[in-house]
Amino acid sequence: MNKANLFYAQSGGVTSVINASACGVIETARKHKDKIGTVYAGRNGIVGALKEELINTNKESARSIAALRSTPAGAFGSCRYKLKSYAEHKQEYERLMDVFYAHNIKYFLYNGGGDSQDTANKLSKLSIDKGFPIKCIGIPKTVDNDLPKTDNCPGFGSVAKYVAVSIREAGLDVASMSESSTKVFVLEVMGRHAGWIAGASGLASEHEGDAPHIILFPEIAFNKKNFLAKVRTSVKKFGYCAIVVSEGAQYRDGRFLAETGGKDAFGHSQLGGVAPFVANMIKESLGYKYHWAVADYLQRSARHVAAATDVEQAYAVGKAAVEFALKGKNAVMPIIIRGKGQRYTWSIGEAKLSDVANIEKKMPRNYISKDGFHITERAKKYFSPLIKGEDYPPYKNGLPRYARLKNILTKKKLEPWKQT
Amino acid sequence: MNKANLFYAQSGGVTSVINASACGVIETARKHKDKIGTVYAGRNGIVGALKEELINTNKESARSIAALRSTPAGAFGSCRYKLKSYAEHKQEYERLMDVFYAHNIKYFLYNGGGDSQDTANKLSKLSIDKGFPIKCIGIPKTVDNDLPKTDNCPGFGSVAKYVAVSIREAGLDVASMSESSTKVFVLEVMGRHAGWIAGASGLASEHEGDAPHIILFPEIAFNKKNFLAKVRTSVKKFGYCAIVVSEGAQYRDGRFLAETGGKDAFGHSQLGGVAPFVANMIKESLGYKYHWAVADYLQRSARHVAAATDVEQAYAVGKAAVEFALKGKNAVMPIIIRGKGQRYTWSIGEAKLSDVANIEKKMPRNYISKDGFHITERAKKYFSPLIKGEDYPPYKNGLPRYARLKNILTKKKLEPWKQT
Numbered sequence: 001m002n003k004a005n006l007f008y009a010q011s012g013g014v015t016s017v018i019n020a021s022a023c024g025v026i027e028t029a030r031k032h033k034d035k036i037g038t039v040y041a042g043r044n045g046i047v048g049a050l051k052e053e054l055i056n057t058n059k060e061s062a063r064s065i066a067a068l069r070s071t072p073a074g075a076f077g078s079c080r081y082k083l084k085s086y087a088e089h090k091q092e093y094e095r096l097m098d099v100f101y102a103h104n105i106k107y108f109l110y111n112g113g114g115d116s117q118d119t120a121n122k123l124s125k126l127s128i129d130k131g132f133p134i135k136c137i138g139i140p141k142t143v144d145n146d147l148p149k150t151d152n153c154p155g156f157g158s159v160a161k162y163v164a165v166s167i168r169e170a171g172l173d174v175a176s177m178s179e180s181s182t183k184v185f186v187l188e189v190m191g192r193h194a195g196w197i198a199g200a201s202g203l204a205s206e207h208e209g210d211a212p213h214i215i216l217f218p219e220i221a222f223n224k225k226n227f228l229a230k231v232r233t234s235v236k237k238f239g240y241c242a243i244v245v246s247e248g249a250q251y252r253d254g255r256f257l258a259e260t261g262g263k264d265a266f267g268h269s270q271l272g273g274v275a276p277f278v279a280n281m282i283k284e285s286l287g288y289k290y291h292w293a294v295a296d297y298l299q300r301s302a303r304h305v306a307a308a309t310d311v312e313q314a315y316a317v318g319k320a321a322v323e324f325a326l327k328g329k330n331a332v333m334p335i336i337i338r339g340k341g342q343r344y345t346w347s348i349g350e351a352k353l354s355d356v357a358n359i360e361k362k363m364p365r366n367y368i369s370k371d372g373f374h375i376t377e378r379a380k381k382y383f384s385p386l387i388k389g390e391d392y393p394p395y396k397n398g399l400p401r402y403a404r405l406k407n408i409l410t411k412k413k414l415e416p417w418k419q420t
Numbered sequence: 421m422n423k424a425n426l427f428y429a430q431s432g433g434v435t436s437v438i439n440a441s442a443c444g445v446i447e448t449a450r451k452h453k454d455k456i457g458t459v460y461a462g463r464n465g466i467v468g469a470l471k472e473e474l475i476n477t478n479k480e481s482a483r484s485i486a487a488l489r490s491t492p493a494g495a496f497g498s499c500r501y502k503l504k505s506y507a508e509h510k511q512e513y514e515r516l517m518d519v520f521y522a523h524n525i526k527y528f529l530y531n532g533g534g535d536s537q538d539t540a541n542k543l544s545k546l547s548i549d550k551g552f553p554i555k556c557i558g559i560p561k562t563v564d565n566d567l568p569k570t571d572n573c574p575g576f577g578s579v580a581k582y583v584a585v586s587i588r589e590a591g592l593d594v595a596s597m598s599e600s601s602t603k604v605f606v607l608e609v610m611g612r613h614a615g616w617i618a619g620a621s622g623l624a625s626e627h628e629g630d631a632p633h634i635i636l637f638p639e640i641a642f643n644k645k646n647f648l649a650k651v652r653t654s655v656k657k658f659g660y661c662a663i664v665v666s667e668g669a670q671y672r673d674g675r676f677l678a679e680t681g682g683k684d685a686f687g688h689s690q691l692g693g694v695a696p697f698v699a700n701m702i703k704e705s706l707g708y709k710y711h712w713a714v715a716d717y718l719q720r721s722a723r724h725v726a727a728a729t730d731v732e733q734a735y736a737v738g739k740a741a742v743e744f745a746l747k748g749k750n751a752v753m754p755i756i757i758r759g760k761g762q763r764y765t766w767s768i769g770e771a772k773l774s775d776v777a778n779i780e781k782k783m784p785r786n787y788i789s790k791d792g793f794h795i796t797e798r799a800k801k802y803f804s805p806l807i808k809g810e811d812y813p814p815y816k817n818g819l820p821r822y823a824r825l826k827n828i829l830t831k832k833k834l835e836p837w838k839q840t
Contacts, residue, residue, distance in 0.1 A: 014596045016589070044599040072589050074596030081600050161818055168819060169436070169492050169721035176434045176494035179464040180501055185717060204819060275714075276693055294695075296713035297605060301589035304725055307818060387818035398581055398727060399588060399624065400808035 002108035003035060006325070007049060008057075009042035010141075012080060013114030015155030016072040016303040017314035018141050019403070021111050023068035024318025025139070026057050030065075035326055040103065040410060046110070048114035050419075052099050052412045059408045060131035067403035069315060070393035072303035075405050083119045083265075086126060093126050095417055097292065100127075100134055102413045107135050107325045111318070113153075117333060118357035124331040137321040138333030138353050141314075143300045145196035146360045150335035152386055154317055155300070157310030161199030161387035162302040163189050163244065166295065168204035171211020171242040174291070178240035184231065184282050186292040187212075188275035190299060194362045195219050197299070198246035200383045202375035211242030212374075216278070218248030219363050222257060224365040228285050230373055235288060245274050261363035290298040304400055308389025313346065320348045344385035363401060423455060424526035427469060428477075429462035431532030431561075432500060435575030436492040436723040437734035438561050439823070441531050443488035444738025446477050450485075455746055458657070459542035460523065460830060465809060466530070466539065470512060470839075472519050479828045481738045485786035487712045487823035490813035492723035495825050503539045513546050513732060520554055521549075522833045527555050531738075533562040533573075537753060538584070538777035544751040556622075557741040558753030558773050561734075565616035565718045566780045568823045569771035570755035573640055574737055575720070577730030580620030581807035582722045583609050583664065586715065588624035591631020591662040594711070596629055604651065604702050606712040607632075608695035609719060611666040614782045615639050617719070618666035622795035631662030632794075636698070638668030639783050640792035642677055648705050650793055655708060665694050724820055728809025733766065740768045764805035 008025050010018055022041070029036045035171035041055040042048030048055070055076050057065070068075055086093050100108065117138040124136035140147050167187055167316040174185045191197040195217030202215055213234040216222065234241035249257045258274040275292040283290055313336055321332035331353045339345030367379035375383075393400040428445050429440055442461070445609030449456045461475040468475070475496050477485070488495055506513050520528070530540040537558040544556035547723055560567050565576035594605040611617040615637030633654040636642065654661035662815055669677045678694035695712040703710055733756055740754035751773045759765030787799035795803075813820040 010596070013591055047600060071592070073592035077599055078596045079600040080597070093790075164819055165724050166718050166722075168822070170717040170724060172491070172493035172822065173434055173717045175719040176430070176498045177500070179497055180467060180499040187718075203817075207824075275698060276696075289715050292714065293716035293718050294712070294714045295588040295718070296711050297593045298607075298713050298715070298718075299588050301593040302586075303589060304585050333729060337837070389818065390812070391813055392812070395810055397623075397804060399584055399811065402588070402592065 003037050004105050005235060006039045006107035006109065007042065007100065007105045008039060008109045009045045009048065009111065010074040010076055010078040011045045011110060011116040012078060013143065013300065014074040014078050015141060015143050015300050016158045016306050017155055017311050018111060019068040019071045019073070019075050019088055020311050020314035021139050021141060021318035023065060023110055024315040025322055026065050028319045028322040032322070032326060036107065039077045040105065041076040043407065043409065045079035045081065046083070047079045047081050048077070049096055049099050050417050052414050052417065054103060056410045060405055061123040063323060064403055064405055069311065070303060070391070071403040075403060076407065082115050083122070086122060093123065096123060096354060097127065097130055097132065098414060101132055105134065106182040109137050109139055109321045109325070111141050113144070114147060114356060114358050114360065117353045118310070121331055121353035121357050124353070135325045135328070135330045136353070137324050137329065138356065139321045140333055140335065140356045143197065144192065144194055146362070147356055148359045148361045149356050151338040151346070154337055156196060157386035158302065158306040159190070159197050159299050161307040162299045162305050163197055163201040163295070164203040164387060165305055167212045167242060167244055167350045169202045170293065171204065174240045174242055181289060181394060182291050183235050183288040184241050184279065184290040186243045186245060186275045187278045188245050188247060188292070188294045191218060193218055193360055195246050196363060198244050199363055199367060199375050203380060203383050203387065209238040212244045213238065213241045213367045214243045214373045215375065216243065216245040216249040216373070217363065217368060218246050218250055219253035220368060222249055224281070228282065231282055232286055243278065245278050247274055249274055259405035274342065279294045303393055306391050307387045309386055309392040311391045316348055318337065324350065330405050335405065349362050354360060423457050425457045425524050426459045426527040426529065427462065427474070427525045428459060428529045429465045429468065430494040430496055430498040431465045431530060431536040431601065432498060433559060433563065433720065434494040434498050435563050435720050436578045436726050437575055438531060438733050439488040439491045439493070439495045440731050440734035441559050441561060441574060441738035442495060443485060443734040445529055445742055446485050448739045448742040452742070452746060456527065457524070460525065461496040463827065463829065464503065465499035465501045466503070467501050468497070469516055469519050470837050472834050472837065474523060474830045475827050476830045479826055484823055484825055489731065490723060490811070492721045492823040495823060496827065502535045503542070506542060513543065516543060517547065517550055517552065518834060521552050525554065529557050529559055529741045529745070531559040531561050533564070534567060534776065534778050534780065537773045541751055541773035541777050544773070555745045555748070555750045556773070557744050557749065558776065559737050559741045560753055560755065563617065564611060564614055566614045566782070567776055568779045568781045569776050571758040571766070572756055574730060574734035575618060577806035578722065578726040579610070579617050579719050580803060581727040582719045582725055583617055583621040583715070584623040584807060585725055587621045587632045587662060587664055590713065591624065594660045594662055601709060602711050603655050603708040604661050604663065604699065604710040606663045606665060606695045606699045606710065608665050608667055608693065608712070608714045611638060612668040613638055613780055616783055617665050618664050619783055619787060619799055620794050620807065621664040623800060623803050623807065629658040632664045633658065633661045634663045634793045635795065636665040636669040636784065637788060637792070638666050638670055638787060641672035642669055644701070648702065651702055652706055663698065665698055667694055669694055687835065723813055726811050727807045728811040729806055731811045735738065736768055744770065
């Protein structure tokens with residue numbers, strides 16, 4: 001096998017552990033210098049490849065690369081940029097091929113969700129047709145936990161831990177105040193189409209009366225009457241009501257409870273603000289004093305409270321992706337397989353990119369309680385190991401010390417890219 | 421000195437370390453069983469005294485009390501209930517005296533902000549007049565950090581750490597995405613009248629270009645033109661702009677930004693929340709894609725990321741309050757005094773309740789940069805030691821294990837209280 005270079009890019013919304021995957025990729029590649037030359041990282045994801053903005057990770061010290069393991073967000077930049085089909089956007093694919101050819105890149109590792117795995121899959125096919133075959137390996141990443149085949153997605157466990165910890169803490173706060181003040185607290189969490197994140201908050205509820213008392217899932221059509229009845233019951237019984245609502249909570253007809261009307265680069269509706277909407281609905285109907293919070297980016301960047309299991313798995317899929325490439329595998333993605341025993345164990349398996357591209361995995365109905373407002377024991381059994389373990393970043397002067405990379409671009413060899 | 425009982429109550433908005441003060445009170449009292457009989461805690465604060473709902477803390481194990489040190493919110497319940505003047509609400513003060521007399525309570529420790537210290541001060545005077553003198557000691561607590569005399573308030577350091585950590589993490593997230601997606605992020609934090617919390621977020625900014633780029637303080641009249649210019653400059657220069665806005669941010673005429681009756685991004689009338697208001701203002705004027713978060717109760721209950729300094733000081737003021745009472749002091753409050761040296765040191769001093777009651781300490785103008793959008797080096801020097809050190813709670817199954825008290829009420833001796 002000739003020595004070739006490797007291109008790694010981060011794609012879509014970042015997570016608190018996507019850099020741990022980058023760390024796994026780079027550290028593993030550095031152990032195979034006989035086969036892998038330089039690891040280039042795309043500046044701002046795949047856009048970096050199109051613009052020939054290739055970060056030379058050889059310029060980063062071993063210490064900086066190691067620090068990626070405990071650094072949230074995308075250290076090389078990410079992007080929301082989806083390549084269309086080859087038929088529609090032939091030029092973009094050709095450009096990628098040109099850049100990879102010019103820089104002798106024969107490994108393409110794409111760290112993202114379903115959209116990204118679709119891109120990697122298409123590129124793999126094209127590269128074979130073009131006679132410059134590139135090993136295209138996906139690396140799973142998404143806080144939404146909605147990729148098929150894998151038991152869970154790196155990035156999810158840490159958000160899950162964040163929301164469960166946060167609602168437990170805020171729940172205690174509201175419980176303290178509810179006699180004379182706030183009786184209802186609403187926390188909005190991410191999850192556009194699937195309620196995995198909202199569902200994981202249910203782990204905080206261990207004894208009767210514990211927060212959260214109500215979870216609103218995208219999978220369950222919102223019923224105002226039932227919801228308000230449940231809020232009232234909770235306040236009567238426990239003195240307060242703590243609610244976790246998924247940003248994707250929706251009515252039976254598919255309208256989101258709070259829609260902005262805007263669309264993002266992938267054509268998805270841009271959401272936000274369902275917490276104040278729900279809180280206000282309660283105030284108007286039941287008169288309870290409320291508070292609400294919207295966690296937004298705080299939840300997916302909260303490396304300070306990441307789950308150790310998640311960090312380990314994020315690293316492992318990065319490492320496995322390099323090992324897959326070195327074994328000559330192509331158009332596959334390492335996945336996480338859960339062991340069968342009572343005690344949680346996991347191992348790395350593989351899935352074809354064609355089997356994971358553009359497929360969304362929703363919460364199974366039997367993970368959601370009959371009344372649609374909480375999770376079942378089955379769901380708890382699934383979620384619980386994913387948030388386990390603490391993996392604190394190093395601190396200096398009271399603040400987490402996160403990696404600061406030099407991000408030096410390699411010299412361009414091609415004409416500037418002209419986006420059409 | 422005859423053996424007497426001690427009454428402790430939590431007051432107003434709770435914090436992530438007010439229970440550490442409770443822990444300091446109870447553990448210290450238990451060491452002086454010759455002088456202090458039972459420590460009663462008010463169920464839901466002072467309301468518990470009025471209703472004669474006295475929690476017998478003797479029923480809690482040493483282990484449970486120790487666990488309070490790492491448990492957020494108010495373990496005995498708190499309340500928003502301010503006693504008016506004796507002239508206006510004579511009956512309430514008389515009732516407190518009756519309850520304290522019936523239960524042989526000669527020590528009253530009130531853990532709260534300025535309002536609470538005012539109540540404690542009034543009760544102290546009354547008890548002397550009534551011939552049943554009660555030692556009334558205040559214990560400082562407020563996330564707002566607005567009590568006078570003390571260098572800082574227990575509860576503040578941990579919120580400060582939370583907001584600085586959060587904006588650092590979210591800032592990295594936005595930086596990753598800004599090339600093709602979100603360019604502006606707005607985090608709303610507490611602080612209705614004083615910008616201490618918002619200001620502390622400035623600690624996250626260590627190098628040029630670090631988040632937060634803009635801080636909006638209640639102390640600085642909001643100027644839309646200057647603000648938008650600053651946002652634009654930040655986006656042009658660093659690619660993105662991370663903003664921390666105090667809930668108390670206001671116009672020159674004192675109107676809150678959040679109270680201006682605007683419409684939010686999705687056309688609903690504003691439901692509260694200065695973050696979406698500011699984010700939308702930017703979108704309309706500059707067109708940048710935004711995200712926003714409202715931390716609300718998450719920030720003040722976030723024991724998982726508490727500052728060790730804050731936990732120690734919260735415990736110390738609880739301990740000192742008992743020691744003050746045993747020394748025969750009255751109508752005083754332990755305060756935190758900062759050492760003069762370069763290295764941060766602190767000790768416990770005392771202030772008269774009459775000097776701290778109902779006085780709000782605002783951020784000094786020289787803590788805020790000239791342009792009004794950030795903090796100065798002087799402010800950083802003040803804030804920095806307060807967020808230092810990590811004091812993680814114990815975890816079980818991936819979640820913090822917080823104290824669960826029995827909260828057993830002692831037998832009532834009086835007729836039910838009739839609120840007038």
